[in-house]
Amino acid sequence: MASRPSAGSVTIEDVAREAGVSRAAVSKVIRNAYGVSPAMKARVTEAIEKLGYRPSVSARGMRGKTFTVGIEIPELSNPFFPKLLAGATAALSGSPYRLIIAPADPEHGEGYRAIQALVDRQVDGVIAVSPLVDPEWLEALADHVPVVMIGRHDRSPKYDAVVSDDEDGARQVMRHLLDLGHRDIAHLTPAAGLAGIESGAPQAIRLAAYRDAMQEAGLGDRIRVVGSPNGQPESRRVALGLLAEADRPTAVFASHDEPALGVMHAVADAGLTPADVSVAGYDDVEIAAHPGISLTTVDQHGERMGRLAAELLLERIAGRAEPRHETVRPELVVRTSTRPPRPRGGAPRLRAVGRT
Amino acid sequence: MASRPSAGSVTIEDVAREAGVSRAAVSKVIRNAYGVSPAMKARVTEAIEKLGYRPSVSARGMRGKTFTVGIEIPELSNPFFPKLLAGATAALSGSPYRLIIAPADPEHGEGYRAIQALVDRQVDGVIAVSPLVDPEWLEALADHVPVVMIGRHDRSPKYDAVVSDDEDGARQVMRHLLDLGHRDIAHLTPAAGLAGIESGAPQAIRLAAYRDAMQEAGLGDRIRVVGSPNGQPESRRVALGLLAEADRPTAVFASHDEPALGVMHAVADAGLTPADVSVAGYDDVEIAAHPGISLTTVDQHGERMGRLAAELLLERIAGRAEPRHETVRPELVVRTSTRPPRPRGGAPRLRAVGRT
DNA sequence: CAGTCTGTGTAGATTGATCTACACCCAAAC
DNA sequence: GTTTGGGTGTAGATCAATCTACACAGACTG
Incomplete structure (x- = not known):
């Protein structure tokens, strides 16, 4: 069901007052930090529940983490990309991180703006899919925020990559x-x-x-x-x-x-x-x-690639510094759209066909 | 090309120092506010350019707008939804607003969490597609932030709706x-x-x-x-x-x-x-x-619906208070998957078929 | 010449959370 | 009986913007 939606109206201050403790105490509780007695934890939790408090991502973003990772996707109309998303979403669902998607506006060049929009929003990590963004630009980006690139085969020490072979x-x-x-x-x-x-x-x-x-x-x-x-x-x-x-x-x-x-x-x-x-x-x-x-066609295992990318990103966020480059093995799927060629010069005939 | 990506490292303070003015002055320039001389505007703009400054969305979100609108989408695998997205993206591309997408994790109930995630990120408006979220919950949400619902036929005075007939x-x-x-x-x-x-x-x-x-x-x-x-x-x-x-x-x-x-x-x-x-x-x-x-099948004109939803949202953000409910007329598209029924009792025969 | 106005710029409070440094208390140790 | 110390909790600075209130200049008015 989810409790009443609250749009920033309730702050940590309100919770603190309600529970009769300090802001810092509340902060500790929601961050699961050290130094909270079970009694206080209970009181604070109850107050949070009662007021329907939700921490402001903006305020959190001012100092450190937003618990948001962003994925940049070109052409959502291509059904392959939703597969990546499904995989990434699944991999993240156990973690405290939420995924937000920035669609690359096809009008403008190759996802720069979409990625920049994610960075502006202080995401804790970026998954990027556009194959043509400039590697130097990406490396400069990766100096500030963890980056995982999907699909591209160049290897950089600065960011991770998940590719299909x-x-x-x-x-x-x-x-x-x-x-x-x-x-x-x-x-x-x-x-x-x-x-x-x-x-x-x-x-x-x-x-x-x-x-x-x-x-x-x-x-x-x-x-x-x-x-x-x-x-x-x-x-x-x-x-x-x-x-x-x-x-x-x-x-x-x-x-x-x-x-x-x-x-x-x-x-x-x-x-x-x-x-x-x-x-x-x-x-x-x-x-x-x-x-x-x-x-x-060839099955690229898109979900697996998306999942892998999200996992690598979480590792990066957790502190890994050495780059990783993962390759997923693709698989040919033979169906009936490919058949032996007609003998040279043979004209197409109308044939009786059952079901394909 | 886009200039070097800068992840919050450059602040308004830096720009102010570079341009030899106060923070407030820089703020005025980037907001196009009243009280800036052409000379100062030029100096500040140059400094912004030089340092590659990008305003922090988080800090902005602390006081007011984030210039972000969110759309919540269930099942991205269904190719209808990307149509909505394409329309919404197009409608927004002229405005200062960016679109971020929150996919409804199918594990969890009907988009509440996704919408909540958007609200947590202080989006300036929400477009929602999940048809089953509780109307009362939505109305409570709409008290805090403009909401446009796509697809659902109930009429609320609190939020707008775009529906197909x-x-x-x-x-x-x-x-x-x-x-x-x-x-x-x-x-x-x-x-x-x-x-x-x-x-x-x-x-x-x-x-x-x-x-x-x-x-x-x-x-x-x-x-x-x-x-x-x-x-x-x-x-x-x-x-x-x-x-x-x-x-x-x-x-x-x-x-x-x-x-x-x-x-x-x-x-x-x-x-x-x-x-x-x-x-x-x-x-x-x-x-x-x-x-x-x-x-x-029936063409719902998904792009048009997405565009309309984004337009309504921008109106709401600009201050409109009266609700609007827009209906898009669908269109039957007859193809060959529908044919007259076989006469009763007739057994299916294998027939010679050309191309469909 | 004093008073008013207009245009331009600044100081400083404010926003909501995080996090370091520190204060306090009660218990065990010497 | 003082000291040590771990366990709890708080005060207050900090993050990067926005925005109100105000200061100051020069021009214009009576």
């Missing part, structure tokens, strides 16, 4: 597609992927793995990288163009599930089926398992 | 299904729907509209209400049970898209197709438009 995940996808017999495999990546591998962005790692896998398979001349924003409609439009080309690829590997869904949409738009063009994604969003979609 | 939306769905010829229509609803219409929860309104529509169509004896948690796996399980019954419904109307997707999944699991069992949802999540899904 994107190299491995992308290679699993490529091996799968190559094993099926595909040779014309295109890769769809957002701008962040094109930023270059030294950015450490997961998309950049996946792109590099795609390139390497193609080279190693002797398909260097068939490498085809297409840039596209991450949204479903955008990637659908881009994919439509790709599919209209004379030598359209037999498979498309998208760097995320969102654009992969857009590609699947485009495949249907173009009057084709997964038998004509295979599609693979990355993230294993919930809907990918739906029979109407059945998207082959 | 759920009665109308649900009736549109029912009219559509009845027009198609369905008579055995089941309704899937979460616990909140069963809480009773007086709760004002959107699910409860939809449930009531379903009941009424059935009654008015002379199908009172075929009313079938099934309770199910909102998650996709849960509703899939529940729906499997429903479909296994001897007199299974020819159509299922789910109170949200999430469970509707679960029902569609179950339909496929049971070896059936939309031609056997029609499914309609509510929310128009992005994936509903995907050809592999093609779910008939």
Whole structure:
């Protein structure tokens, strides 16, 4: 039920008066500090209860901790990020810390403002997800407040990182597609992927793995990288163009599930089926398992990553100074959106289909 | 780029010293208050710039405003809520206010803790989405801080509300299904729907509209209400049970898209197709438009609702005292998951199908 | 020339909690 | 009977802003 909501009206002073003790005594009780007799503790607790007292986070923030950790998230529309949040929330639920989320306003550059907003609010720690914020900027930030970065592969001694092994995940996808017999495999990546591998962005790692896998398979001349924003409609439009080309690829590997869904949409738009063009994604969003979609993809274990990030942050807050970099192993999930390519030149036929 | 991140290290005192003025003067400049000469303003602005000063939200919160508004959201996994967030973020982006999000920990009751966490952080206003928090509690809260409730239909003089016309939306769905010829229509609803219409929860309104529509169509004896948690796996399980019954419904109307997707999944699991069992949802999540899904549903215009809520909140913060209750008109979106029912007794056949 | 006004800037109280330093009391030790 | 000392509790400074009240200057008025 929760008691009456009280918005700062009741202060520690009121509690002290009610219990007939000093402010300091009340403070000790709520902080579980040393030097409180059971009797006083009881009296104070009762007064707190009776008045519905809640400590002001602002006042606490003036001297030290706010018991708040912040997570910065780009594109909440992408269902992968809520997984991270769920994991982080779970990891924090036993602790005295609350999670607040700052959405990166897509209008403004890559989460700087969102992270800054968290810092302004004196959070005790920051989890950041935007892959392109400047490492030097992050290091300067990490001098003041514990930082855990999710997803990015650069290693800094100043902040921790939780990453998925994107190299491995992308290679699993490529091996799968190559094993099926595909040779014309295109890769769809957002701008962040094109930023270059030294950015450490997961998309950049996946792109590099795609390139390497193609080279190693002797398909260097068939490498085809297409840039596209991450949204479903955008990637659908881009994919439509790709599919209209004379030598359209037999498979498309998208760097995320969102654009992969857009590609699947485009495949249907173009009057084709997964038998004509295979599609693979990355993230294993919930809907990918739906029979109407059945998207082959890579499970990054987002909840685990979110949980791990929160745990690392708590350790940092508790005082750890040595950096930690944790890698989560991704897992290929094969579904029906990837199939062997049609024999060259074969025209698409309408086939009798049961259920997928 | 954003300048170096500074975590409270630089204070207003430092700026004042740097500019050779008093703290009060600096305060005036950053608040755009009366009584600053252009010359002083320039000096102070320069000093702020040079030192990378950022006002401490905590200290500000000690006396008055934090320039932060909070939104409480249940189940971030449901893609409808990010729509609300996008709208609210957009509406706020011109203002000096930042949005922070408090996810309702599903372990604990209906968002009380999340809302309380926002209030503890002295937000200047609260947007709340959980439909089941106690109205009296909310009114007590609204005495202290502006509140806008999204989705719930009870009218309070203390707080504003943005609702979708759920009665109308649900009736549109029912009219559509009845027009198609369905008579055995089941309704899937979460616990909140069963809480009773007086709760004002959107699910409860939809449930009531379903009941009424059935009654008015002379199908009172075929009313079938099934309770199910909102998650996709849960509703899939529940729906499997429903479909296994001897007199299974020819159509299922789910109170949200999430469970509707679960029902569609179950339909496929049971070896059936939309031609056997029609499914309609509510929310128009992005994936509903995907050809592999093609779910008939109701567009609630989530972005518009989020935007409206943020606008109302800003008005409240600016001083409006009279309550406002805004209704957004929903829109039926017909897709292929709803079809005319098979003639009674006809067994499901395997049919040759092109693309949907 | 005294009095008033206006524009500009400052001093200092205030906000709610934390935390160090210290005072007090009663018991055990010498 | 003084000393030591652990256990409890309090006073008061502190954190970074805001904001009221006021001081002081120069210009204008009667």
